[in-house]
Amino acid sequence: MRITIRCPICASRAVARTSKELSVTMREITYRCENDACGHIYVAHLEVVRTLVSSAIHNPGVSIPLSRHVSRREPVGGPQVAA
Numbered sequence: 866m867r868i869t870i871r872c873p874i875c876a877s878r879a880v881a882r883t884s885k886e887l888s889v890t891m892r893e894i895t896y897r898c899e900n901d902a903c904g905h906i907y908v909a910h911l912e913v914v915r916t917l918v919s920s921a922i923h924n925p926g927v928s929i930p931l932s933r934h935v936s937r938r939e940p941v942g943g944p945q946v947a948a
C-alpha cells in the first residue's frame with residue numbers, strides 16, 4: 866500500500882519523489898502532481914501521532930502518546946504481559 870495525498874491544488878493523484886527522515890517519528894516527503902497541466906510539487910509530513918497497541922519493546926528515547934481509547938483499557942506503564 867502506498868501512502869499518498871492528492872494534489873491540494875487540482876485534486877489529482879500525486880507521486881512521492883523523495884523522502885527523508887526528520888526524526889524517529891517524522892518523515893518529510895516531496896510529492897509531484899501527475900496532472901501535467903498542474904505540475905505542482907509540494908512537501909508533506911508523515912508523523913507517528915499516537916499509539917493504538919503498545920510495543921512489547923521499551924525504548925526510553927521515544928515518547929508517543931497513547932490513544933484516549935487505549936489509555937482507558939491499559940494500565941499506566943503499558944500492557945500487562947502474561948508469564
Ligand SMILES: [Zn+2]
Nearest residue numbers: 872875898903
Ligand atoms: Zn495538481
